[in-house]
Amino acid sequence: xxxxxxxxxxxxxxxxxxxxxxxxxxxxxxxxxxxxxxxxxxxxxxxxxxxxxxxxxxxxxxxxxxxxxxxxxxxxxxxxxxxxxxxxxxxxxxxxxxxxxxxxxxxxxxxxxxxxxxxxxxxxxxxxxxxxxxxxxxxxxxxxxxxxxxxxxxxxxx
Numbered sequence: 339x340x341x342x343x344x345x346x347x348x349x350x351x352x353x354x355x356x357x358x359x360x361x362x363x364x365x366x367x368x369x370x371x372x373x374x375x376x377x378x379x380x381x382x383x384x385x386x387x388x389x390x391x392x393x394x395x396x397x398x399x400x401x402x403x404x405x406x407x408x409x410x411x412x413x414x415x416x417x418x419x420x421x422x423x424x425x426x427x428x429x430x431x432x433x434x435x436x437x438x439x440x441x442x443x444x445x446x447x448x449x450x451x452x453x454x455x456x457x458x459x460x461x462x463x464x465x466x467x468x469x470x471x472x473x474x475x476x477x478x479x480x481x482x483x484x485x486x487x488x489x490x491x492x493x494x495x496x
Contacts, residue, residue, distance in 0.1 A: 354428055364420035365394055369407040379403060394420075412459040422446050426456045 358364050366389075379385040385400030395406040408414050413423055429445055430437050442453035 354425060358421055358424055361394075361420045362389075364424050365389070365407065368411075368413070368420070369396065372407045373405075380405075412463050418448070418452060418456065422448065423456065426453075427460055430457065430460055 358367065377387050379387060379398035379401060381403045382398060382401040385398035387396040387398055387405060389396050390404070394408055395404050397404050406414075413420060416423070426442055426446060429442065437457070439450060439454040439457050442448075442457055443450045446453060446456075448456075
């Protein structure tokens with residue numbers, strides 16, 4: 339596997355579509371970011387990881403261990419496509435003022451309930467150290483599981 343840069347800039351929807359055309363591209367990107375571009379099994383240290391077709395996980399070619407790049411993230415048990423998740427993060431990061439769940443609903447073409455849940459998950463799981471640079475897409479994508487206060491997020495965004 340080639341090494342993926344951990345920092346890049348996306349300016350508009352067309353660039354986003356080129357970078358993340360499918361869920362497979364999103365999964366590969368998340369995999370490369372979480373495992374620092376390494377394609378080697380962490381258990382046996384020799385086998386190469388390959389994606390299991392039709393699933394959101396990888397398996398080792400020698401020991402068979404399964405690795406899920408989505409475990410422990412906001413995407414883990416979501417049936418919403420990864421492309422929509424990353425696009426929602428992109429929209430929130432690019433927004434000059436606070437983006438409402440209704441705006442996300444319209445922009446993503448999902449139900450209000452899904453848009454609200456996505457927005458809440460993104461804002462609740464954004465680490466305070468990443469909130470200092472709201473337009474840096476990569477820092478928003480690599481969400482941590484450290485919850486933050488809602489008012490604290492608003493003050494940094496304004």
